[in-house]
Amino acid sequence: MRIGRFVGLVPLLGLILLWQGAVWAQIYPPVLLPAPMKVLGAFGGHGGEILANTMASLQRVAIGIGLAFVVGVPAGLLIGRFAVLDRLFDWSIQTFRSIPPISLIPMAMLFFGIGDQPAIVLIFLAGLWPLLLNTIFGVRGIERTLLKVAAAAGAGEALILRDIILPAALPNIFTGLRLAVGGGWLTVVTAEMIAVKSGLGYMILNAQMTFRPELIFAGIIVIGVVGLLGDFGVQRIRRLACSWQEGLTANAT
Amino acid sequence: MSARFIECLDVGKTYQGRNGAVEALRGVSLSCAEGEFVCLLGLSGCGKSTLLQMIAGLETPSTGQIIVAGRELDGPSPATSIVFQDHGLFPWMSVQANVEFNMKARGVARAERRARAAEMLDLTGLAGFAARYPHELSGGMRQRVGIARALTTRPRALLMDEPFGALDAQTRGHLQRELLDIWARQRTTVLFVTHSIDEAVFLADRILVFTPRPGQLAAVVGVDLPRPRDPRSEGFAALSRQLRGMLGTEGGAE
Incomplete structure (x- = not known):
């Protein structure tokens, strides 16, 4: 049986119905739980504000995750390739990756003040570990015969890294990127509630303080939808970049 | 000799x-x-x-x-080339790129790589498959690619x-005869x-x-x-x- 593409929307629509039901039943006063239509109205009334804050959050995530990619992937390729580097850095990586980026907010504010910088640093850290670890994992999983082919052919280290190690690790790198984008998005919202004066996190907190519950809900919805679209985006790029994988794995979505 | x-x-x-x-x-x-x-x-x-x-x-x-x-x-040694049982083809490279890899590793120029790859694909009966990817080929075809790649550096x-070792009896017989043919022609x-x-x-x-x-x-x-x-x-x-x-x-x- 073929299931339609948009069947994933069904539970979400169900949730909205449930929400509308709860509003009608007046389980909570309308000042706490605004009706779906009212929240929808907020997108009209505060459209500019929502858009500006969404762009601010997206920009921070793009910069932070971009930096994490540029640092994490090459470092992961080298650490995965050379056992010496692995032994040197393994304990450090395991120590630092256990620290939730959120717990570093106070320190980031001391060092960088209030603004973009502390947020970007935290997003960078949130994205770095999944990218680094998945890249290392991908390099380690490479088929040994392929490295033997390269060695027997007399291939130099640069060619091996670029033509063999990198493409072999690419599916895992995309898994890392998926986790990094997800983690970065979680982190940006939290960081904006504390250390920044713009973005979706700031907007939600501000809406609470100025008592605009419909804007709180609108912000939450935007966060969820952007998270979903971000994940779709990463998966799409992955399918393009790893098309050679089709037919090799049971579930190469 | x-x-x-x-x-x-x-x-x-x-x-x-x-x-x-x-x-x-x-x-x-x-x-x-x-x-x-x-x-x-x-x-x-x-x-x-x-x-x-x-x-x-x-x-x-x-x-x-x-x-x-x-x-x-x-x-x-540049005088030898090796062929493995599990062919060792790079799944992300086309047949063409796979066959060119050993030459690329030895610093052979692009035009020369193209020409020699075409020659070896021809020799191993792979002409017309250059743009395919390994997962689109049968086991016997993959091993032909492995042999073509090994021959490109004129070992x-x-x-x-x-x-x-991993092929069915019939394919194996085919490839054995083809290998003897290649051996007779190339004198390796x-x-x-x-x-x-x-x-x-x-x-x-x-x-x-x-x-x-x-x-x-x-x-x-x-x-x-x-x-x-x-x-x-x-x-x-x-x-x-x-x-x-x-x-x-x-x-x-x-």
Whole structure:
């Protein structure tokens, strides 16, 4: 049986119905739980504000995750390739990756003040570990015969890294990127509630303080939808970049 | 033509395992003339693949020395190319890119790579498949790509590690005949590892018989049956029987 593409929307629509039901039943006063239509109205009334804050959050995530990619992937390729580097850095990586980026907010504010910088640093850290670890994992999983082919052919280290190690690790790198984008998005919202004066996190907190519950809900919805679209985006790029994988794995979505 | 194109002198290999040292190969001395087709025959665990990997420069012998094309090995020699049982094709590269890889590694210019790749794809019956990816090919086709890639650097010796071991009998027969054809045309030396007695008798000028634990060269058997060989002929059967006795498997090593 073929299931339609948009069947994933069904539970979400169900949730909205449930929400509308709860509003009608007046389980909570309308000042706490605004009706779906009212929240929808907020997108009209505060459209500019929502858009500006969404762009601010997206920009921070793009910069932070971009930096994490540029640092994490090459470092992961080298650490995965050379056992010496692995032994040197393994304990450090395991120590630092256990620290939730959120717990570093106070320190980031001391060092960088209030603004973009502390947020970007935290997003960078949130994205770095999944990218680094998945890249290392991908390099380690490479088929040994392929490295033997390269060695027997007399291939130099640069060619091996670029033509063999990198493409072999690419599916895992995309898994890392998926986790990094997800983690970065979680982190940006939290960081904006504390250390920044713009973005979706700031907007939600501000809406609470100025008592605009419909804007709180609108912000939450935007966060969820952007998270979903971000994940779709990463998966799409992955399918393009790893098309050679089709037919090799049971579930190469 | 050198009579001692590949030479092993008292070569041994010991691995340091978790439960102490494991001797994979002991005291192997052999030589192989240029243009010769030599099969290394033995049951699994007899060290024949280990020996081939050492001749390919992928592993270093624990004792003894290996000389290829007049030079003691200190890594892979440009005079040899290796073909693996699981073909070792890069799944993210097209057939064309796979075949060009060994030349790229040796710094051959792009135009030259194109030309030689086309020549070898033609030779191995792969013309028209250059744009395909490995997962779109059958096992036999993949191994053809592996052989084409190995030939592009014009090696003086082709080292083959059970190249047809994973193929069905019919495809295997095809590729054996094609390999003999390529060998006759290119006049390369071939060192061919196999555990199949019939395969060794069909292909080799000379068969080196290995016995396990530790791997040792037990006998050298010349094959003077006329080519092309007929597996149903009297001489073929007699030689197979003789080898079966040497390997100590009455039921055969197939």
